[in-house]
Amino acid sequence: MRSIPCVVDGFKPSQRKVLFSAFKKKLKSDLKVAQLVGYISEQAAYHHGEMSLENTIVNLAQNFVGSNNINLLVPSGQFGTRLQGGKDHAAARYIYTRLSVATRLIFHPDDDHVLEYLDEEGQRIEPKWYCPILPMVLLNGAEGIGVGWSTAIPNHNPREIIRNIRKLLRGQPMAPMLPWYRGFKGSIAPSESDADRLDVLGTAERGADGALEITELPVKVWTQGYKEFLESLMPEEGKRRGEQSSHILEDFTEHHTENTVRFVLRVAPEAAQKVDRQGVEKTFKLKSSIATSNMMLFNHEGRMTRYNTALEILEDFCILRREMYVKRKSYLVGKLTKEKEILSNKARFILMVVRGELELRGRKKADLLVELKQLGFKSMRELNALASSSLQDEAASVEAGDAGAEASGAPSEKSDFDYLLGMALWSLTFEKVEEIKRQLEAKSAELDELLATSVEQMWDRDLDALSATLDQLDAEEAEEAASVAALA
Numbered sequence: 403m404r405s406i407p408c409v410v411d412g413f414k415p416s417q418r419k420v421l422f423s424a425f426k427k428k429l430k431s432d433l434k435v436a437q438l439v440g441y442i443s444e445q446a447a448y449h450h451g452e453m454s455l456e457n458t459i460v461n462l463a464q465n466f467v468g469s470n471n472i473n474l475l476v477p478s479g480q481f482g483t484r485l486q487g488g489k490d491h492a493a494a495r496y497i498y499t500r501l502s503v504a505t506r507l508i509f510h511p512d513d514d515h516v517l518e519y520l521d522e523e524g525q526r527i528e529p530k531w532y533c534p535i536l537p538m539v540l541l542n543g544a545e546g547i548g549v550g551w552s553t554a555i556p557n558h559n560p561r562e563i564i565r566n567i568r569k570l571l572r573g574q575p576m577a578p579m580l581p582w583y584r585g586f587k588g589s590i591a592p593s594e595s596d597a598d599r600l601d602v603l604g605t606a607e608r609g610a611d612g613a614l615e616i617t618e619l620p621v622k623v624w625t626q627g628y629k630e631f632l633e634s635l636m637p638e639e640g641k642r643r644g645e646q647s648s649h650i651l652e653d654f655t656e657h658h659t660e661n662t663v664r665f666v667l668r669v670a671p672e673a674a675q676k677v678d679r680q681g682v683e684k685t686f687k688l689k690s691s692i693a694t695s696n697m698m699l700f701n702h703e704g705r706m707t708r709y710n711t712a713l714e715i716l717e718d719f720c721i722l723r724r725e726m727y728v729k730r731k732s733y734l735v736g737k738l739t740k741e742k743e744i745l746s747n748k749a750r751f752i753l754m755v756v757r758g759e760l761e762l763r764g765r766k767k768a769d770l771l772v773e774l775k776q777l778g779f780k781s782m783r784e785l786n787a788l789a790s791s792s793l794q795d796e797a798a799s800v801e802a803g804d805a806g807a808e809a810s811g812a813p814s815e816k817s818d819f820d821y822l823l824g825m826a827l828w829s830l831t832f833e834k835v836e837e838i839k840r841q842l843e844a845k846s847a848e849l850d851e852l853l854a855t856s857v858e859q860m861w862d863r864d865l866d867a868l869s870a871t872l873d874q875l876d877a878e879e880a881e882e883a884a885s886v887a888a889l890a
Contacts (some may be wrong), residue, residue, distance in 0.1 A: 405546035406553050409707065409718055411509075411532040414546065416458045417444035419582045421509070422528035424501050432498035433477050435459050439494060443735065447522035456494040457598070463499050466624045466661060467585040470542045471557050472508070472872070473845040475499045483660040487624040502877065504889065507807060507868045508534045514730040535864045536563050536581050537719040539699060540579075540712055551697040556581035556600075558712060560872060564865050566713070569857045570720050574783075581692055581713045585661065586620040590692070598695035604688035608698030614667040614682065620690035625663055629656065631687060632665065635667030650677065650685065725856035738788030738849040743788065744821060745842040747779050752835050753821045767817070774819050 413421070423442040427433075433441075439455050442448050450454060466484040479497030482488030491497070515531035543557040559582035559841045566576040581590050581600060593599040605618035619628055635650040650673040658662040665767035669677055669687070676685070683689040697709040702722050744868050754760040759778070762770065775781070775848050817823070828834070 405548035405704070406551055406698060406700060407539055408531045408539070408702070409539060409548065409709075409715060410533055410702050411724060412534075412542065412544060413532065414541075415528075416448070416450070416455060417462060418528045418532065419448055420455070420459055420462060420691050421505075421532065422446055424475070424505075425509070425514070429499075429501045432476075432500050433496040435499055438499065446527050447456075447525060459494075459499060460488070460491050460497075464491075465584075468583055468624075471500070471506055471560060471582070471584045472881075474502055474505045474543055476502050480517055484663070485625045485658070485660065487622065487627075492836050504868065504871050506536070507864070507871055508536065510535060510730075510864060512730050512734060513726060515733050516726060516805075524528060530704075531722060534561065535723070535861065535868065537715060544699075551698055551849070552696060554693060554696050555715075556692050556694070559857075561869070563716065564869060565855070566716060567720060567865065568862065570717070571861060576713055576716065579623075579716075583621050586621060590621075593691060596691075598693060599696065600692045602690045605683050605685060606686065606688055606716060609666075612669075614668065614686075616665040616686065617663060618686060619663055621692070623687075623690065625658055628665075628687075632667070632874075651661050651672065661883075685808055722856060723729070723861070727860055731852065731855075731857055731860065731876055733789070734852055735849070738845060738852060739788045740785045742842065742845045742849055743780055743785055743847060747822060749835050749838040749842060751779065752825075752838070755830050756832060756875065763824075770823070771817060771819055774822070779819065779822065782821055783818050812821045866868075 404415055407412050411418065418444055420438075421806075423438070423445045424567065426445055427441060429438075435456060438459060439452050443452075449471055459475065460469070460481050462796045463473050463477040463481050464470055465477060465480065466488070468484060469482075469488060471583060476499055477497070480490070480492040481497060481499075482491035510851055513533055517532065519529045520527050539555055540558045540563055544553055546553050546554045558579050560584070562577070562579050566579065569576050580592075588605050589603045590604075591601050597862045602620045604616065604620050604623070619625070632651060632654050636653070637649045644856060647668055651666040652670045654665055654667045656664065694711070697712075697715065699707055699709065699715070701707045707718075710717070729856040751760070754777070755762060760773070
């Protein structure tokens with residue numbers, strides 16, 4: 403359970419706890435990872451080792467080639483590089499993180515109100531699953547080994563996923579998707595010998611001086627490990643080059659950055675024919691494969707499910723995501739209807755008081771509440787009934803509990819009309835009435851617009867916002883890369 407993600411949000415339980423705590427804390431400014439670990443343990447009832455949680459946070463923030471296509475947390479500090487596959491990250495007490503600008507576009511705040519939250523000994527913790535606007539398990543991939551099960555799902559291009567979702571919304575057939583890793587300059591293509599595998603190729607070119615230049619490695623082949631492999635192709639120490647006939651390389655040099663790879667190889671003259679015969683890819687291990695036959699995930703009901711293709715995962719996700727949009731729209735309609743009624747009642751209440759049609763001074767509270775009901779003002783209990791979300795139902799039960807406490811002689815002074823009677827004295831002016839009327843018109847227009855918007859249009863708008871942000875992030879990354887290249 404802890405090692406296999408859910409198809410809905412692509413998270414394992416520990417990752418879901420991290421995101422829940424980050425949302426709860428509104429993590430918009432940098433926080434030390436070690437401090438965030440303590441906050442998560444307290445707010446999300448995390449019962450396992452701190453080191454494991456630190457690694458979970460670091461993995462969510464990594465953005466080097468072969469890690470996340472969209473990192474949900476921002477890596478402020480050394481969160482690891484492709485030199486060692488992220489294992490070279492600094493200790494949690496030295497690095498900071500915060501929510502990425504794209505995270506709340508993928509996990510829309512309005513969905514928080516329609517999720518099913520878990521309970522840990524009376525403490526409300528993370529939901530059963532989040533419901534992003536596109537399947538994170540395809541976006542950032544997943545790997546895990548549990549008891550009796552394992553899974554391996556490669557990363558995919560967010561823009562291809564968005565295009566396919568839009569095709570599905572319009573009833574068009576979806577296009578097949580190949581794995582895609584941000585920043586990867588090699589190629590990924592279906593294997594000719596195995597339908598369940600994809601061939602991943604690095605990049606190698608021969609220079610004008612005959613040297614072989616490797617500028618990309620297969621996905622998840624890290625620079626340090628590859629360097630050790632190249633060292634094994636060199637002449638052994640203590641032996642002269644002429645005494646060693648099996649070596650392939652005479653020498654190699656490195657010209658890497660944290661984000662790019664560049665090895666320049668000098669092939670031994672006696673090994674040149676062997677390299678030509680075997681091929682550069684095979685000789686220098688520039689070819690690997692990705693299996694697509696073990697895509698195991700928990701579905702939204704918590705059942706282990708095997709998926710044969712990425713499109714199957716996307717279709718399963720889209721069915722549930724559309725249902726969640728229906729719930730979101732229902733919640734928002736109820737929320738706006740309640741807010742509209744509150745504004746309407748407030749405007750009428752103030753006008754009646756200002757015109758002398760309703761007298762408040764020197765009257766008993768019970769008589770006043772009876773008159774408000776007779777005048778047609780809606781109680782907070784009735785307003786809560788307009789909203790259909792679980793949060794509004796919870797609020798209604800709280801209000802009912804308050805009313806019951808008052809009836810039983812409890813010291814509470816709250817009533818169902820506190821939203822009217824609790825207004826400040828300065829609110830009883832014509833200017834305040836005009837302000838509330840303007841707010842009421844805006845709220846009515848917002849509600850009408852929402853009612854006229856289909857769930858497909860809501861989804862489309864969310865995808866538009868995410869696409870624009872991804873374009874902005876790509877532009878910033880390209881600008882940063884250009885400035886680094888100019889300094890080099």
